[in-house]
Amino acid sequence: SITRHYKFDIKLQNVTRLCHTKSIVTVNGQFPGPRIVAWEGDRLVIKVVNHVQNNISIHWHGILQLQTGWADGAAYVTQCPIQTSQSYVYNFTIIGQRGTLFWHAHISWLRSTVYGEWWNVDCEAVISQALQTGGGPNVSDAYTINGLPGPLYNCSAKDTFKLKVKPGKTYLLRLINAALNHELFFSIANHSLTVVEADAVYVKPFETNTLLIAPGQTTNVLLKTKPQYPNATFFMTARPYVTGLGTFDNSTVAGILKYEIPTNTLHSAASIKKLPLFKPFLPPLNDTSFATNFTNQLRSLASAQFPANVPQKVDRRFFFTIGLGTSPCQHNQTCQGPNGTMFAASINNISFAQPTTALLQAHFFGQSNGVYTSDFPISPIIPFNYTSSTPPNNTHVSNGTKLVVLPFNTSVELVMQGTSILGAESHPLHLHGFNFFVVGQGFGNFDSNKDPAKFNLVDPIKRNTVGVPSGGWVAIRFLADNPGVWFLHCHLEIHASWGLKMAWVVLDGKLPNQKLLPPPVDLPKC
Numbered sequence: 248s249i250t251r252h253y254k255f256d257i258k259l260q261n262v263t264r265l266c267h268t269k270s271i272v273t274v275n276g277q278f279p280g281p282r283i284v285a286w287e288g289d290r291l292v293i294k295v296v297n298h299v300q301n302n303i304s305i306h307w308h309g310i311l312q313l314q315t316g317w318a319d320g321a322a323y324v325t326q327c328p329i330q331t332s333q334s335y336v337y338n339f340t341i342i343g344q345r346g347t348l349f350w351h352a353h354i355s356w357l358r359s360t361v362y363g364e365w366w367n368v369d370c371e372a373v374i375s376q377a378l379q380t381g382g383g384p385n386v387s388d389a390y391t392i393n394g395l396p397g398p399l400y401n402c403s404a405k406d407t408f409k410l411k412v413k414p415g416k417t418y419l420l421r422l423i424n425a426a427l428n429h430e431l432f433f434s435i436a437n438h439s440l441t442v443v444e445a446d447a448v449y450v451k452p453f454e455t456n457t458l459l460i461a462p463g464q465t466t467n468v469l470l471k472t473k474p475q476y477p478n479a480t481f482f483m484t485a486r487p488y489v490t491g492l493g494t495f496d497n498s499t500v501a502g503i504l505k506y507e508i509p510t511n512t513l514h515s516a517a518s519i520k521k522l523p524l525f526k527p528f529l530p531p532l533n534d535t536s537f538a539t540n541f542t543n544q545l546r547s548l549a550s551a552q553f554p555a556n557v558p559q560k561v562d563r564r565f566f567f568t569i570g571l572g573t574s575p576c577q578h579n580q581t582c583q584g585p586n587g588t589m590f591a592a593s594i595n596n597i598s599f600a601q602p603t604t605a606l607l608q609a610h611f612f613g614q615s616n617g618v619y620t621s622d623f624p625i626s627p628i629i630p631f632n633y634t635s636s637t638p639p640n641n642t643h644v645s646n647g648t649k650l651v652v653l654p655f656n657t658s659v660e661l662v663m664q665g666t667s668i669l670g671a672e673s674h675p676l677h678l679h680g681f682n683f684f685v686v687g688q689g690f691g692n693f694d695s696n697k698d699p700a701k702f703n704l705v706d707p708i709k710r711n712t713v714g715v716p717s718g719g720w721v722a723i724r725f726l727a728d729n730p731g732v733w734f735l736h737c738h739l740e741i742h743a744s745w746g747l748k749m750a751w752v753v754l755d756g757k758l759p760n761q762k763l764l765p766p767p768v769d770l771p772k773c
């Protein structure tokens with residue numbers, strides 16, 4: 248293993264898509280940003296220098312950050328943001344992980360400008376307007392594949408991602424849903440894909456024509472090209488899976504898979520006739536049964552003979568409701584949220600209030616007073632019928648910076664129950680600092696008497712982001728063996744902005760390798 252050094256210069260760059268040019272915050276002027284390649288065991292030392300007016304922080308999404316929580320990059324959780332003309336060195340080691348993960352900005356909506364969906368207007372303006380008026384945000388103008396919207400949008404044909412392949416080969420495609428607010432179906436015409444890995448953990452391989460990937464999730468697939476298809480082109484397309492109410496970007500991004508003409512062909516290139524462009528078939532927008540079947544197929548490599556190391560004995564059980572709600576209008580005029588209120592989102596009815604200093608610092612230096620409290624509720628304070636069509640009368644959330652404190656090596660079972668307040672919707676929940684086992688999922692209200700008997704403790708998938716199903720629940724287990732402060736949040740940016748987030752404090756263990764390391768000297772100040 249070696250140490251790899253990178254420098255990320257955060258700077259503005261003009262980028263044109265859909266005939267709109269705008270200045271966006273980039274890393275090293277690149278859109279999408281640069282790729283980092285490392286081997287298991289390597290140390291990464293990444294110096295991030297902020298040359299823009301926005302505060303910035305970079306999150307290495309899915310990296311476990313064992314003992315190195317200071318490098319996790321969640322603004323106001325594990326660090327104060329890097330201010331203009333300041334820098335910070337992220338220093339961490341890749342331990343026991345292999346596959347595809349991604350990095351992104353972890354402050355406000357700056358993630359969008361480094362990756363993902365494309366807005367013709369400034370994304371920071373979109374979110375601040377939404378938060379001010381209390382309404383839903385404007386939706387994106389396009390989805391992108393490697394930053395390119397493709398030919399199905401106006402003024403975009405030249406911005407099409409093209410993948411050239413040879414016949415009769417197997418390719419590994421690394422797919423990341425870096426969109427802000429949409430789960431996506433993805434398919435390549437006339438080709439099936441073999442799923443081999445999710446969130447940088449191997450899975451039992453299975454074939455599918457269409458994938459579902461939620462924001463924050465990554466999926467590696469094998470693409471076998473056909474033995475014969477010279478000069479053929481195939482669309483690869485993605486479009487959203489949506490079950491909630493409200494407006495969304497109902498468009499389709501397309502890239503092109505193009506078979507090369509074999510050089511050993513007996514015919515000249517010109518004599519090989521061009522085949523028509525093949526188009527894939529994607530499931531309907533709200534196809535929850537497809538979503539369920541797809542996610543049920545994701546299983547780890549474990550088997551009855553060699554079961555996964557799921558915590559069998561549970562020390563702490565939590566039941567979190569995940570969903571939307573409202574807050575009273577803060578302005579004199581009427582707000583644009585439901586019935587003149589403002590949109591909010593919460594876990595166990597608590598909408599996360601962002602602190603003004605980093606939670607990890609407050610914890611490490613024993614200065615949590617006035618920054619956070621350790622009384623996050625372990626289950627909803629007022630239970631109700633979470634998935635009935637008539638939501639409770641009062642949809643208002645309460646605000647707070649409340650955390651759960653866990654002793655080192657606590658084994659945790661967490662059931663996340665989606666609510667149908669303001670519409671049942673699938674929420675991709677992302678946990679920092681851990682991979683968790685997805686031991687169960689179901690529809691309707693979780694039944695603590697019957698459902699645990701059906702948990703899969705043999706070959707559940709291990710990952711860092713899981714969809715809480717629309718109108719249902721998901722159960723996860725993890726071992727709190729990484730000291731630090733770890734965010735849990737919806738990876739739909741708008742829900743995170745509305746407060747659908749909370750954090751765990753995991754205390755140090757007794758041994759030296761069970762303790763959070765001290766902060767780096769250049770840790771940014773708030």
Ligand code: C2O
Binds near residue numbers: 353463679736738
């Ligand atoms: Cu990719 Cu806290 O997120």
